Amino acid sequence: MPADTNTTRSTGLHVGEIRPGVPKVDPIIVADNITRSFGGLKAVDVEHLEIPRNAITALIGPNGAGKTTLFNLLTGFDKPDTGSWSFDGKALAGVPAFKTSRMGQVRTFQLTKALAMLTVLENMKLGAKGQAGENFWVSLLPWLWRKQDDEIEQKALKLLERFKLDAKQDDFAAELSGGQRKLLEMARALMSDPTLVMLDEPMAGVNPALTQSLLDHILGLKAEGMTVLFVEHDMHMVRHISDWVIVMAEGRVVAEGPPDVVMKNPAVIDAYLGSHLDSDIGVVTGRVGVVKEKKK
Template sequence: MDADSTGRAGLAGVPTDPGARKPDPLIVGDNISRAFGGLKAVDVEHLEIQRGVITALIGPNGAGKTTLFNLLTGFDTPDTGDWSFNGKPLSGVAAYKVARRGMVRTFQLTKVLSKLTVIENMRLGATGQRGERFWSAPFKSLWSSQEDEITRRADELLVRFKLDAKREDFAGSLSGGQRKLLEMARALMVDPELIMLDEPMAGVNPALKQSLLGHVQSLRDEGRTVLFVEHDMDMVRHISDWVIVMAQGQIVAEGTPASVMADQRVIDAYLGAHHDTDLSEMDEEAIMEEAMAEIEGTKE
């Protein structure tokens, strides 16, 4: 059995309770909290992300999803909490060191360097470049072979993500979807074990959505772990193996996409616990889809 199917098989007996224990977690976090003034944006008692699977992190606007991403990746500092990646603590570790350990992320608003070409953006994604060091930079013989290898790897990824025709174009000339692809390709330059995608479908036209879906699935199929924030429920249903639901900074439900869609805790998180009549499973799923559509519409 390959690595990705082993990871998915391990989820079979996991309960659908918030903070459920996983058989092979890559990330484990405890008591992670972050407040902004009087607002507690994140208040997660326990979190585990299974290795080798695609996990979706969903919830209403303001649920704390992106703030949790920022905390886990070192872009923000929590008020309390500890978490580990591959068994090694990450609390207080700078964002660039988190990336070097194999945990990289993309952003809802892409962070490409618009005045550099596509290939230059890709080269910047590689770590440990000898040509960037003060003492070796003047001596090309010390770093030229490494740069050639970095360029070769970058070109392979550009072909994989169908951006090779844009190689010499300025990144600022790319469409929103192409920028998402470039950011994902650049993240792979460090050969990460975990890739965290913040709303990969935001601003992407329908023609590129299917391509992006395929690329996300391919990351898992080659043994990587994917954690993504998304409002596009078609994507969540289509590619995620596990779904974690946040509301008001807390994890309120977990489970497979099918079980989460029919979970009353999830319905309440989006619409409020004010239902006066019993709903069938199909009714609940229809309400959930309608709520998701409204949320997606407000973000656009």
């Protein structure tokens, strides 16, 4: 399958013995002592976590493990009770969401947030950074932003073509299917030339026919030098494309490591994988016909 042909798995990402919170050779995100409680429930309690640069890291765990909450905390959409974290060496504590995005850390959402009553192309153009015409006064003088807007449009059209959405450019995003909206959201995030792309369940609700192209796109991001961090329940996808897997349960990081190693970890099997580990998850989810794993 193309997923294995166009990129190779990154190895040797960590330093020392593999355990939760193991230091990485070249971390892009370093988080320390992050806690967040909702009432009496400690949703996230992470002592130390490093995300490796230019690799695809999967964040897995059962429902309610705190994956999305951790995402929200790292991107500034929520504020932790304690803790500090940095992105690319810059401290992020207290930085609002829109600024973390400007630094190059762009996220998508579990429930897709396509801007329904904007066209696909407008959705895309909104993603570009540093637009002069987004200033109130400059926007009144079209000749000051027209040229930049045209360049942004060219870039958007190229990306749409890559994501096979170019035929839909003038449609409202509301008219797209769920899977196409996922693609649009990912493409829109790429308009800002991010260094870290954070995808919250990119496969949720996507039909199996689109799964393959989404996988390819995610692998393509890594090939272009970006770092990907994604939350996913589809073990098959995790096993296929991720270079590193972080397992959360009850707000804590219970295990991490390369996918093959993590999937054999008894703590992970207890917490998450359960009895289906031995059978191919693809059989369980019914996707085996679409994404065929190479037997080793």
